[in-house]
Amino acid sequence: MSPTRAAESTAAAVEPASAEPTGPGTGTGTPGEGQLSRSLKRRHLSMIALGGVIGAGLFVGSGSGIASAGPSIVVAFALSGLLVMLVMRMLGEMSAAHPATGSFSVHAEREIGPWAGLTAGWMYWAMLTLGVAAEATAAGGIIHGWLPFLPAWGWVLVFMAFFCLTNCTAVKNYGEFEFWFAAIKVAAIVAFLVVGVLAICGVIDTAPGASNLTGDGGFMPHGAGGLISGILATAFAYGGLETVTIASAESDDPVRNVTGAVRTAMWRIALFYVGSMLVVVTLVPWNDPAVATDGPYVAVLDHLHIPAAGQIMNVVVLIALLSAMNANIYGSSRMAYSLVRRGQGPRALARVSGGVPRLAVIASCGFGFLAVLAGVLWPTTVFTWLMNMVGAAVLVVWGFIAVAQLRMRRRLEREAPERLVLRMWLFPVLSWVALLAVLAVLALMTLHQDTLTQLYFTGGLTAVLALLGVAAQRRRKRSAAAA
Structure with a gap:
């Protein structure tokens, strides 16, 4: 169901969840005044889903997981990958039934309440914008090592300005x-x-052979505790894959494109994450210092005497970081746009020109750069606090997705079963399994001091956003009653 021009206009920037572009249909790709462009093609969505699975966390960050879990990191990635498969299937079901720029935030608002939409949406926005800061900082460090005539934060500013400009011009650039x-x-x-x-x-x-899998302490050298640490290290590596459902609303055929992208993302998780980890721990000892210091991929390539392995992977990691920056700027701007259109933020951010919410793009980039400056000026205080606040944000979002899907599925089966073009497997059993698994990972975070600190900070941010959402919901009800 396409929105009317009046509903899409800047003057009507604050709208309920039902005003999001939802339901089957295709876009023309040519935006009217105040409308988001629908110029993303199926090839874009497929590669966005694929690229969202492969990040710098896989190329470099997985080394810490291997150090914790040893060869059983393969099991850790498989278990966390299964959870992500279930979450993405649930999200895909809802997004195919109701394509919306705000994705799970819109679904949470519709199925749970406006407070849930606000909490999930702004939590995800904060996670993406702080992700931009972390990725830009890492990319700036790599470039500064090659071209030291600018400080690392100067290269960050260059990257920020470039991707802000490209995201402000047209969605097809993203x-x-x-x-x-x-x-x-x-x-x-x-x-x-x-x-x-x-x-x-x-x-x-x-x-x-199997010498590296069974030697040096065996397959689980640190026992169940090491496997748990590996699961915690790997679960967050999949964050950001949800962006494909946000982007689908700006594609030429939202229902078909999001369905295809979600379906193909499943086997890619197994191939790229689980497969590559199996290659790493088979070829090099898990406790090789190079795995943690240089990264598992560089360690393998060096072990095989591949020339310039370190520089090759530096280029790949830089591309992964820039890709994540680009995706997070896009995803955060569209989430902010969706939230303010539903009356959950500053109206100005909903203005659209040339098919792009430019003020939302600029605001998201600006917040990300402020976080970068906080990392330069107050690395152990303000920046650490900010990163801890979103340390478990993706788990909060996954929890909202699971609850919203459980409610939406039952409602659609009664009211509009034809919208269920992509169905969750073995509903409701696997939906409940996914929700319980999210709660289990949150419980596991209490076992380690670092993750426990993140849990406290993320819990505090969630509580603040939820209280703001409840207050806004009550004000809206009072205003409606007075009218």
Whole structure:
């Protein structure tokens, strides 16, 4: 069901969840006044989903998970990957039934209440904008190492300005950048998997057999505690995949495109994450210092005597960081746009020109750069607090997705079963399994001091947003009653 021009206009920037573009239909790709463009193509959505799975956390951050779990990191990635598959299937079901720029925030508002939409939406916005800061800082550090004539924060400013400008011009620019960024990342990891399998088979190196999987303490060298640490390290590596359902609302065929993107994302998780981790722990000892210091991929390539392995992976990691920056700027701006259109933020951010919510883009980039400056000026206080506040944000969002899907599915089965073009497997059993798994991961976070601190900060932010949402919901009810 497409919204009317009046509902999309800037003058009517504050709208209820039902005013989001929902339901089956195709867009023309040519925006009217105050309308978001629908110029993303199916190839864009497919690569956005694929690129969203492959981030710097896989190339570098997985080293800490291997150090904690040893070879059982494969099991940790498989378990957390199964959880993500369930969450994405639930989100895909809702997004195919009601494509919306605000994605799960809109679904939470409709099925649970406006307070839930506000909490999930602004929590995700904060997570993405702070992700922009972290990724930009890391990218700036890499470039500063190559070109030191600018300080690292200067390169961050260059990246911020570039992606802010491109995201302000047209949504297809975001789609094109993500398409090519994802293509490079996919090529890199496919090449790694091919080389790794050849090495395991003894074609380009002596076949290691199972010696690295069973030696040095065995498959679980640190026992169940190490596996739990590995699960915590891997669960957050999948965050950001939800952006594909946000982008689908700006595609030429939202229902078909989001359905295809979610379906194909399933096997990619297993192939890229679980497969590559299996290659790493098979080829090099899990306790090789290079795994943690240089990253698991560099450690493998160095072990196989691949020339310039470190520099090759630095380029790939830089591309992964820039891709994540681009995706997070896009996702945060669209989430902010959706929230303020539903009366849950400053109206000005809902203004659209040229098919793009430019003020929302600028605000998201601005907050991200302020966080970068906080990291330069107050790295151990303000910046640490900010990062801790979103440390478990993705789990909060996944929890809202599970609850909203349980409620929406039952409602649609009664009212509009034809909208269920993509269905959750074994409903409601696996939906409940996913929700309980999210709660289990939150419970596991209490076992380690670092993650417990994140849990406290994220819980505090969630409580504040929920209270603001409840207060806004009550004011709206009082205003409606007075009218």
